[in-house]
Amino acid sequence: MVYDLIVIGGGPAGYLAAERAGHEDMSVLLVEKRKVGGVCLNEGCVPSKSLLYSAKILEGARHGADYGVRCDNVSLDHAAVVARKNRVVNTLVTGVKGQLKRNKVTVAEGVAEILTKTAEGFVVAVKPASGPDGAGTENVGKRLLVATGSAPVVPPIPGVKEGLEAGFVLTNREILDLDSVPATLAVIGGGVIGLEMASYFASAGSKVTVIEMLDHIAGPTDGEISKILLANYKKRGIAFELGAKVVSVGGGEVKYEKGDQTLAVKAEKVLLSIGRRPVTEGLGLERIGVLTERGAIKTDSRGKTNVADVYAAGDVNGVSMLAHTAYREAEVCVNVMAGRRDSMRYGAIPAVIYSNPEVGSVGETEESAKAKGLEYECAKVSMMFSGRYVAENESGDGICKVLVDKKTRAVIGAHMIGNYSSEIIYGAALMVETEMVVNDIKEMVFPHPTVSEVIREAIFSL
Numbered sequence: 001m002v003y004d005l006i007v008i009g010g011g012p013a014g015y016l017a018a019e020r021a022g023h024e025d026m027s028v029l030l031v032e033k034r035k036v037g038g039v040c041l042n043e044g045c046v047p048s049k050s051l052l053y054s055a056k057i058l059e060g061a062r063h064g065a066d067y068g069v070r071c072d073n074v075s076l077d078h079a080a081v082v083a084r085k086n087r088v089v090n091t092l093v094t095g096v097k098g099q100l101k102r103n104k105v106t107v108a109e110g111v112a113e114i115l116t117k118t119a120e121g122f123v124v125a126v127k128p129a130s131g132p133d134g135a136g137t138e139n140v141g142k143r144l145l146v147a148t149g150s151a152p153v154v155p156p157i158p159g160v161k162e163g164l165e166a167g168f169v170l171t172n173r174e175i176l177d178l179d180s181v182p183a184t185l186a187v188i189g190g191g192v193i194g195l196e197m198a199s200y201f202a203s204a205g206s207k208v209t210v211i212e213m214l215d216h217i218a219g220p221t222d223g224e225i226s227k228i229l230l231a232n233y234k235k236r237g238i239a240f241e242l243g244a245k246v247v248s249v250g251g252g253e254v255k256y257e258k259g260d261q262t263l264a265v266k267a268e269k270v271l272l273s274i275g276r277r278p279v280t281e282g283l284g285l286e287r288i289g290v291l292t293e294r295g296a297i298k299t300d301s302r303g304k305t306n307v308a309d310v311y312a313a314g315d316v317n318g319v320s321m322l323a324h325t326a327y328r329e330a331e332v333c334v335n336v337m338a339g340r341r342d343s344m345r346y347g348a349i350p351a352v353i354y355s356n357p358e359v360g361s362v363g364e365t366e367e368s369a370k371a372k373g374l375e376y377e378c379a380k381v382s383m384m385f386s387g388r389y390v391a392e393n394e395s396g397d398g399i400c401k402v403l404v405d406k407k408t409r410a411v412i413g414a415h416m417i418g419n420y421s422s423e424i425i426y427g428a429a430l431m432v433e434t435e436m437v438v439n440d441i442k443e444m445v446f447p448h449p450t451v452s453e454v455i456r457e458a459i460f461s462l
Contacts, residue, residue, distance in 0.1 A: 006141030011038020013314030022103030
């Protein structure tokens with residue numbers, strides 16, 4: 001059969017693009033080698049948040065006396081947490097499959113390989129993901145959308161490969177399915193995934209050590225907020241080795257260099273979380289001449305590659321490895337296919353660390369603004385300016401920062417740490433996206449009492 005569109009990869013970009021294209025009355029084939037929903041739904045965003053919510057409830061119970069609620073002998077049943085996580089994932093995967101079916105998308109389980117291009121379109125073979133090798137079935141698509149996502153970076157550190165094979169070293173996939181809480185956990189990498197898992201397992205009872213090459217955690221997060229987050233993690237007993245380079249893994253420990261010293265930390269399990277890389281190998285992209293740079297597919301603002309009728313969306317383009325970015329990129333691709341004018345903009349994409357406390361960020365940080373030579377004014381207020389934050393937090397140290405262009409008075413960035421940050425940051429993203437100016441925001445009415453009012457307080461402090 002000749003399809004209007006073949007989508008390779010069933011993660012956020014792939015399944016949403018397939019659904020949207022089906023809604024446009026295109027005939028669509030979606031090929032996924034593992035599970036529909038991709039890493040985000042099955043092994044990342046959603047399951048990790050399920051675990052983190054259980055940890056949040058646990059911490060609330062442990063500190064309930066601060067709020068007049070006393071709970072004795074509070075404990076966490078990790079097996080039950082994982083079982084609930086699996087139910088959540090299954091529910092959502094079922095929902096995605098239902099949406100694909102309603103939009104008449106054909107779903108094929110297997111590994112896709114691009115064979116050639118003919119007068120009819122692109123020939124794609126779908127082979128079984130497991131079992132004996134075979135020719136597979138061949139399908140033709142007038143258009144292709146590559147949405148194969150990303151995989152964990154596995155560095156050539158001595159012992160890492162062997163550790164992965166033995167189950168001593170884990171990636172985001174395996175750690176979410178641990179049947180018990182390790183007594184000691186070493187986390188290699190202080191980025192979002194590493195911090196979120198450190199947060200959960202510390203609450204669950206592990207002695208956690210985070211080893212990070214940089215002198216700070218949370219990557220490009222605002223520097224001041226990164227320090228507040230670090231202080232909160234340390235209060236919870238999580239140890240950090242910053243400016244440390246891991247040199248070997250094995251024998252129940254992780255060795256690292258820090259300055260002129262070689263040190264080691266004991267670990268029952270090790271989480272490898274130093275970043276992700278686009279998955280493009282073995283797809284056959286070279287057969288049709290698709291351009292890649294450092295393993296990522298090169299696209300323009302419309303999701304188009306250098307080959308006509310071939311698109312790419314999601315982590316595979318290496319631009320912004322976030323599920324919500326992938327959703328929007330998928331929509332742009334399908335809109336362009338349908339003949340509508342649309343383009344991708346990356347300047348106002350919010351980012352969240354679902355730690356306790358939460359971190360929300362969008363747009364320029366003070367560090368990035370200075371690096372770009374931007375003239376800006378920064379307003380910073382304590383989250384204690386919010387009545388609801390005070391009501392719900394004992395001795396909270398959260399802050400909200402808003403960056404404004406000095407000339408235009410438009411908001412160019414917003415950053416916050418504190419509960420509800422993940423739910424508030426989209427409003428700040430809207431301000432950055434629409435280039436709202438200070439005086440217009442002053443005329444907005446925020447619901448009271450909400451933590452979101454700190455944005456208003458920051459604006460009025462300018």
